[in-house]
Amino acid sequence: MYAVGRLEPRIPSLGIEKEFAQATGRAETVNLTDRQALHAVLSDAQSRYLARHLCYVLVIQGIDSYILRPRDPSDYDLLVDAIGPSPQASDLHVVVGLRGPIAPPDICNGLMLPLVAFDQIYAFDTDSLVARLPKPEDLDEESFRSASRELFDRVMQITDNAGSSDEHRALNYCSVRYAQIYTNTAHAFASGRSLTAIETRPSRLNGSRSIQDVVFSYTDRSTDVTEKYFVRVDVTEEFPFLVTKLSPYYDR
Template sequence: MTSFSNNPINTSVILQSGGEGCSCGGSGSNSSPPSYVYALGKVEWRFPKQSVEKEFAQATGRTETSGQTDREAVYTVLTQRQNRYLVRQMCWVLTIEGLATYILAPRDPADLDLLVEAVRPAPSPADVDIIIGMRGPIAPPELCNGLMLPIVVFDQIYSFDRNMLIGSIPCPENIEAERFTHAAEELFDRIMQMADNAGATDEHRALNYLAVRYHAIYAKAAEAYGQSCALTGVEVRPSSLSSTRKIVAVIFSYTNRNTDFTEKFFVRVDVTEEFPFLVTKLSPYYDR
């Protein structure tokens, strides 16, 4: 088992300095509330320094990669057990909409395998990686070749492509499969492309959770499109049910293209802790 001392990123220090805060006793005036992340993007790797890049090149030369593309060769090298030290030395970054957003570090060293699996020997523009974890401080410039981004200590990574996600959603019996697929793809893409959705606010964490875990929003979108309605708004508000827990209402607005009449539907999500969960199912929403 790899120890944290061998990992360039010390996750225990990160969590104390920028994650859950310090619980060292005393007044606790220096403690800060945890900052959770539930982000959708793509995991990429970088060389933190030239010596690591040269070592990787030597490891590639020792590995059988004949006939492979560059990406396939990288995957082959990283999945070799004898090259696991390289996985620990490399810098892992989550990009969102093409922009480097977070530097990633596993809470458990065994989860380095999740990073390797996200490399993909044959990448596709539809590839998606979900990062669930805790946001820490900004990385120092020497950590990742000058890249100064927030460090996220992750507990889970799910890697899939958009077609796989949409294909796993049960199609309602009253909707044609092709129409449902197109509607689901459009809704998923709109959530992914929402401005500044880095998966760090309660609103974006709730939206990203629903995008990958709650099938009903896709069925409702397909139904609305079939009734000549357009998705005209996605809004997240604090729920009136919030008291000791943080609960948000995610509201989807559909406007009829012929009559301009707008119907709203909402779902409540609990975002108090690291893993969001559903509180109430999708139902009609009425402005008060």
């Protein structure tokens, strides 16, 4: 799985809720919001054990999609760091891991979702992602950042992108790890072309490995001529990687 969503901590049972309330009462939480108080308790050495008893849900496009568990027990620290003390509406998390069976109802207060044993979690917000992209010298700052944000938003809004299929894993990987797709889209907008489609399809190079072609279509607003570019991604294993850099794509 290679998914992009929003991580939310949940209290799984009444017993954990009461235990958490006692730990909160012992902590210094004056002038803190509820979320800041939760993070303060989880960050405190004496109540750190509670991090192992919370339920961590990855929400994708407003839908509860996965329950996360670290493959290494020491990685509960990654979950605590990822949820942060002051979440914003634009906060996102990239989760890389292995999808397992549906969780039994006693794990997360009756919430029956696929369990994911994760290896990595990246926390970021849309503004910081866009700001870190290297700007081409021939484009002005505002145009490039606006184009990049629009492309990222388009990827995030693709229907049923839960990051578990080969197609969506490849696309999500490109959206957070390959800056050239943003540069190419900004150049297209600057030359009067629209981004008319984003498609992912099995590559002709598929054999013993699963390789996906992520194809971006740009249509000239005046002539209606469409140009396509693609990037090839290997998604055979847990961690995707780039096979071919962005280049023109020709239908056959």
